[in-house]
Amino acid sequence: MTTITLVALAIALAAVAGGFAYFLPAAATALQETGVAANVPSPSPLSTLFSPSPSPSLSPISQGAFTVLLLGSDDDSKFSPDHVLTQSMILVRVLPATKEVVMLSIPRDLYVPLSTGGYGKIDGAYSYGSAGAAIATVQQDFGVHVDDYIWVGLLGLIKVIDAIGGIDVVTSNPVMDDYYPSDIYGNSPYDYQRVAVLAGPQHLDGIHAMEYVRSRHSDLQSDYGRSKRQQQVLQAIRAKAKQLSPSDVPALATAIGGELKTSIGLDKVARLVPLAASFDNPDAIHQVLLLPPYARSGAPGGSLTPNWGLILPLVHQYFP
């Protein structure tokens, strides 16, 4: 009897050990890259100017809702680590009660008061004070509360898309660029390359998806057009992620190691995964772009002047 118990115990222990070894890389990456708290400075006096009045109570729709700031950066050798610009800033509000998602792209060239002091393009906030400064700047200028952030580098996006086996997108028109930065795999981060992402439905690997979302020279809508493409690719990643199984996590974690940081802790990640899978209605994903007249050109250094009188009501409609 003792021998049988011993054998059963040994088998159970060995099975757990095998599973532990399988998920070890994922656990290591998760521990390293999740739960990275952002040091958000206390609100500046400006925040009182822009903040909405607090709502007295949560509506049923808002139960469990949360807001995440997605940050995408150049992180090539042009920049010193953690002093990078955020080429992409997307505020995402998730409403589990109604299974709705709102994605608001913030133009990177928006000329705003920075949480670290002074004025500048909003894409510089991260470079002055990492994720904390980027969050504080968004919170004070847009009057929203950011619960968490996710930062991903250029290589991170490429690796994530490759690790999930590529994504399907329908490109509305050819995206052509004769002066696309050749800073990822080129010899010099200041070199250029040509890009031609042809139109129509197609399966994109990481590098081509990156070209699609990053190119802006041949886009009359410049950063706005790019923001639209970024939201498209995010949705395509979400669609593909629904096909994954827990056993894919170690390979995914290995692929993105070092290229992703988030304040979302492991416990919350575990709660979010099934939640994300339940969001299956594409019409419940609202995309918001701050096109003119919400912002207009003419600010210093080719940046955009925000029209707060229009922006804030719009933002507070979706991010109460």
Add this chain to the structure above:
Amino acid sequence: MISKFLLAVGLAILMAVTGVSSYVYLGTRQSKAAAPIQKPTAATPRAQAFTLPGTIYLAQAGALYSFSAGRFHQLTPEVGWTQPALYPDGSHLLAVKRSGFFSDVFVLTPYGGVTAQLTNNAASPRNAWDTGANAWSFYPRLSADQGTLWMSYDGPKYAGAGYFDVDMAVWAVPVGAPIRNGRAWTTANNYTGGDMQPVPVPGGIIYTKYTYDQNGNRTGQLWFTNRAGSAGRALTSTDASCAQPSISPDGGSLAMICTYQKQVSYLTIASWNGSGLGGLRTLITDQLVAQPAWAPDGSGIAFLAPGGPAAPFQLWFLPKNAYNPPPPSPVPTPSPTPGGPHNGALPSPTPSPAPVAPVIKPIQVTRNLGFDATSPLAWLG
């Protein structure tokens, strides 16, 4: 003592085997979502695989393949080959070879041997410092007399011009002549990517023009023009957002994809009378359809579409019966009751069930491959 030792060794072996098995088992539970695509020549179609008539030329991972009698043959190495097109007499292929900075049109034998280079789009060595001095050629087609090369082309380029706007126009160039002997037939809209995928038809060309709608969204539109420099006329609306035209073998129908400015792509057909398009008829709405191509024998339409949700593109075939069903067989009329005149109440005839047209679904021809969905299919009868 010995028995305890043996037990310990046995347990150690058991634990090692169980641990490794557990690790390997979890590995086998990975989804197929990130599984690498196979080379068409390695993924031999299954024995019951559906075969298509003639030979289809298509591109995957920078190589050209032919597909006939259910088997693939690799025609070129994986070095940027894409967009095969047939010579009208079927003797040769045109195809694009794409590098990082430019692309050129080549003539190939049906077995993949290069016989001629028709364009020279690389920047000259003295302008090599400027990436913008290179040019792209895409979607080559030949005129019916095989004397004119039609293509989308973004040149001519001048070093140092620093153009941020790169738009393709439809060009016609005498086969074998330098580009300076060619002529732009269309004028692209700025900052749209331009005019793509020309299809020569009697009396002109049909092509996809990328444009802006009234809300400032970029969208595709089919256009027809019969004169160089003429604006031509739109065949489809900006709302329908149609592209990738393919003319039927009899010249009377056009297949295309329409996206309605969403992340969808419907297989659509319309009649073509040589100057105008009939009403759009949507055939497939639940797949991400790309590059429709008519069977040379008129038996159906091949196209590319993902093999599953968010997956790489496979070859599919929609039989003709799906969009052009045979006329229903005549409804049998009740035969007179034998036995002479009947003076009683007429027996009510047993209602025969109305004939139900079988729903014809598209047939998935390949699996686990990953065709280039921006590369048209060339189908030789």
